[in-house]
Amino acid sequence: MYDVPHGRNEVAVTDVKITARNVQVYYGDTHAIKDVNVEIESNTVTAFIGPSGCGKSTFLRCINRMNDTIDICRVEGDIRIDGDDIYDKRVDPVQLRAKVGMVFQKPNPFPKSIYDNVAYGPKIHGMARNKAELDDIVERALRRGAIWDEVKDRLQSPGTGLSGGQQQRLCIARAVATEPEVLLMDEPCSALDPIATAQVEELIDELRQNYAVVIVTHSMQQAARVSQKTAFFHLGNLVEYDDTTKIFTNPEDSRTESYITGRIG
Amino acid sequence: MVLFAFLLLFGATMLAYFVNRRAALSMRAGGARLHSLESFHGLFAALSVLVPVFVGILFWLVLEGAVVDLFMLRGLPAGTFDGLDSGASQLIVAEIKSIAGGRVFGTPEAWKIEAAERLVRYHRIADWLLVALVAITAAILLWVARRSVVEQFRARQGAERIVLGLMIFCATVAIFVTIGIVFALTFETIKFFQIVPITEFLFGTSWEPQIPIREDQVAAEGAFGAIPVFLGTIVISAVALFVAVPVGLMTAIYLNEFAPQRVRKSVKPVLEILAGVPTVVYGFFAVLTVAPAIRQFAASIGVDVAPNTALAAGGVMGIMLIPFISSFADDALSAVPRSLRDGALALGATRGEMMLNVLFPAAIPGIVGGVLLAVSRAIGETMIVVMAAGLIAKMTINPLDSVTAVTVQIVTLLIGDTAFDNPKTLSAFALGMMLFLATLIINIFALRIVRKYREIYD
Numbered sequence: 001m002y003d004v005p006h007g008r009n010e011v012a013v014t015d016v017k018i019t020a021r022n023v024q025v026y027y028g029d030t031h032a033i034k035d036v037n038v039e040i041e042s043n044t045v046t047a048f049i050g051p052s053g054c055g056k057s058t059f060l061r062c063i064n065r066m067n068d069t070i071d072i073c074r075v076e077g078d079i080r081i082d083g084d085d086i087y088d089k090r091v092d093p094v095q096l097r098a099k100v101g102m103v104f105q106k107p108n109p110f111p112k113s114i115y116d117n118v119a120y121g122p123k124i125h126g127m128a129r130n131k132a133e134l135d136d137i138v139e140r141a142l143r144r145g146a147i148w149d150e151v152k153d154r155l156q157s158p159g160t161g162l163s164g165g166q167q168q169r170l171c172i173a174r175a176v177a178t179e180p181e182v183l184l185m186d187e188p189c190s191a192l193d194p195i196a197t198a199q200v201e202e203l204i205d206e207l208r209q210n211y212a213v214v215i216v217t218h219s220m221q222q223a224a225r226v227s228q229k230t231a232f233f234h235l236g237n238l239v240e241y242d243d244t245t246k247i248f249t250n251p252e253d254s255r256t257e258s259y260i261t262g263r264i265g
Numbered sequence: 266m267v268l269f270a271f272l273l274l275f276g277a278t279m280l281a282y283f284v285n286r287r288a289a290l291s292m293r294a295g296g297a298r299l300h301s302l303e304s305f306h307g308l309f310a311a312l313s314v315l316v317p318v319f320v321g322i323l324f325w326l327v328l329e330g331a332v333v334d335l336f337m338l339r340g341l342p343a344g345t346f347d348g349l350d351s352g353a354s355q356l357i358v359a360e361i362k363s364i365a366g367g368r369v370f371g372t373p374e375a376w377k378i379e380a381a382e383r384l385v386r387y388h389r390i391a392d393w394l395l396v397a398l399v400a401i402t403a404a405i406l407l408w409v410a411r412r413s414v415v416e417q418f419r420a421r422q423g424a425e426r427i428v429l430g431l432m433i434f435c436a437t438v439a440i441f442v443t444i445g446i447v448f449a450l451t452f453e454t455i456k457f458f459q460i461v462p463i464t465e466f467l468f469g470t471s472w473e474p475q476i477p478i479r480e481d482q483v484a485a486e487g488a489f490g491a492i493p494v495f496l497g498t499i500v501i502s503a504v505a506l507f508v509a510v511p512v513g514l515m516t517a518i519y520l521n522e523f524a525p526q527r528v529r530k531s532v533k534p535v536l537e538i539l540a541g542v543p544t545v546v547y548g549f550f551a552v553l554t555v556a557p558a559i560r561q562f563a564a565s566i567g568v569d570v571a572p573n574t575a576l577a578a579g580g581v582m583g584i585m586l587i588p589f590i591s592s593f594a595d596d597a598l599s600a601v602p603r604s605l606r607d608g609a610l611a612l613g614a615t616r617g618e619m620m621l622n623v624l625f626p627a628a629i630p631g632i633v634g635g636v637l638l639a640v641s642r643a644i645g646e647t648m649i650v651v652m653a654a655g656l657i658a659k660m661t662i663n664p665l666d667s668v669t670a671v672t673v674q675i676v677t678l679l680i681g682d683t684a685f686d687n688p689k690t691l692s693a694f695a696l697g698m699m700l701f702l703a704t705l706i707i708n709i710f711a712l713r714i715v716r717k718y719r720e721i722y723d
């Protein structure tokens with residue numbers, strides 16, 4: 001149904017990185033995520049697709065406990081990374097978030113220089129022992145964010161002065177600078193032009209070598225291009241979760257089929 | 266009578282509105298395609314009657330007194346004012362006026378009573394004239410406005426232009442009033458500097474404005490060196506800010522980020538109440554509670570301090586400024602988009618790191634604005650200082666000493682027996698001028714800082 005350009009979709013033999021069991025999320029009385037079970041593998045790109053409001057972002061935010069910052073939000077169930085329960089009392093969400101990076105739908109660079117934006121994470125986690133090392137980390141991150149060439153001459157100018165697409169790539173660079181093990185991306189390409197999108201997709205594929213990547217997207221083509229696994233959410237339920245090729249060629253559930261062929265949404 | 270003139274004008278305005286609206290409506294009913302809606306025709310007519318006549322009435326009222334006085338004076342017996350200085354002739358005019366107002370003291374001369382009667386008569390004539398003029402001009406304007414209702418008349422643009430003019434007028438009123446105040450200040454200040462050299466005022470270190478106001482009075486010659494007075498203001502403001510800025514900012518940060526919803530909900534209103542307490546109450550607090558406490562504490566460690574101290578006044582003023590700074594800072598922090606907070610948290614920042622590195626820098630413009638406004642208030646605050654700081658200007662920066670402030674001196678200089686031609690009174694204007702300039706400079710500074718950060722962070 002969708003062409004598969006780079007042969008990225010082949011599923012390698014991998015370990016399970018994240019396990020979610022019977023996850024329920026409530027916003028006050030709203031039941032936003034209903035009994036979701038899923039196993040996300042390392043060295044894999046997992047795409048979350050589904051109509052607007054079905055709970056993709058909510059579930060994504062459970063994985064790095066960003067939902068803790070929302071007062072009315074309540075998470076139940078069991079989410080484990082490498083077998084450790086991340087909602088355990090002893091887990092420090094701050095350390096968890098250093099391990100699980102996140103890129104938001106809307107670019108949100110800090111009102112600081114480009115350099116400081118990227119250096120912020122490494123600095124607070126003490127990743128660099130001196131300026132030279134920090135410079136190195138920043139450059140590497142910016143290169144991986146596919147934005148180095150555009151900003152290398154103005155690292156000290158404000159990050160907010162970049163274009164929307166550049167800002168988003170800066171945010172991706174900022175997230176990878178802390179060397180997370182899992183990278184969560186909530187519609188990272190919604191502000192990007194096709195060229196930048198291609199660059200980010202390239203980057204995502206590259207990140208897969210080291211990390212587990214979870215990407216929320218509204219573009220079927222993008223899900224088909226970059227992911228090996230796809231999860232389809234509908235009204236808070238995880239309807240179907242399988243290899244991307246399978247979901248896009250031979251879905252089991254009729255709702256999945258209707259969605260990817262554009263009949264519900 | 267004047268009230269009647271205003272009622273007349275009001276009636277004419279309403280009439281203009283409804284007449285023109287009706288006219289426009291009936292033209293539309295007759296099949297004409299009007300450029301503007303009927304209510305705009307009405308509005309235009311109403312405004313074009315109201316505004317000119319209203320302005321005319323105001324001018325009339327301003328000028329009436331002077332003109333009537335002039336007529337009255339011309340009717341006085343020749344040579345009444347011969348050989349009298351301006352004070353004495355003003356006294357006569359004032360007496361005539363008070364007779365006209367029905368307040369008769371003793372038995373005035375016949376010519377004064379006669380003049381008062383004429384004054385009353387002239388006023389009555391003037392009032393009738395006013396009403397007549399209002400009626401005539403309103404009628405003419407009504408007629409002109411009624412004739413303007415034709416198909417192509419752009420009543421909407423016309424009405425909008427008049428409203429725009431009114432808005433510009435209102436916007437400039439404040440500016441003109443300020444300019445007027447500055448002029449008055451400058452004028453008196455210049456007079457002061459003609460008596461006391463400006464160098465003495467700016468660089469003198471002794472402030473003793475007590476000068477004899479009657480020739481036979483025994484008093485010193487007076488010294489007008491403003492430095493100790495300004496030093497007092499600076500010391501008190503510094504103490505106040507030393508208290509208010511850290512406490513205010515900490516309060517804001519705590520309430521904004523760390524406080525549970527419940528605490529936030531109860532503390533914020535309390536702070537707002539604190540902001541509404543009259544400064545005189547703070548003054549009480551400073552004099553009756555804080556100052557004795559400081560004295561007692563100092564005595565217990567063997568230091569002798571004055572009963573009135575800059576510390577007491579400044580400290581209490583600082584308490585007064587806390588809600589000011591905290592609410593500004595809280596607003597500024599709340600205005601930082603949620604996405605920035607999320608971004609920092611998602612990178613693994615603690616809430617403290619996020620606050621310090623991301624929220625706070627982004628909120629700096631608002632915070633600086635609040636702090637500088639607090640500075641302006643501290644400099645201009647009078648009541649607390651009058652009550653708690655003292656009256657004698659001392660050349661000291663010791664907060665445990667009694668000092669005085671610019672505002673306090675202005676108050677004491679202008680209270681009581683004053684004449685507007687001696688340096689004691691005039692020096693108040695010079696102090697006021699300096700105060701005005703100081704706050705002006707601070708505000709310009711504040712705006713520049715705010716703008717600079719805006720450029721970086723937008």
Ligand SMILES: Nc1ncnc2c1ncn2[C@@H]1O[C@H](COP(=O)(O)OP(=O)(O)OP(=O)(O)O)[C@@H](O)[C@H]1O
Pocket residue numbers: 027030032050051052053054055056057058059070
């Ligand atoms: N902060 C919140 N407070 C209350 N309800 C929320 C909040 N965030 C999300 N919800 C609700 O939870 C449900 C899922 O929202 P979520 O943002 O996860 O959807 P989504 O799948 O990411 O949608 P989209 O594709 O539009 O981003 C929605 O019904 C939404 O109204």
Ligand SMILES: [Mg+2]
Pocket residue numbers: 056057058186
């Ligand atoms: Mg979403």
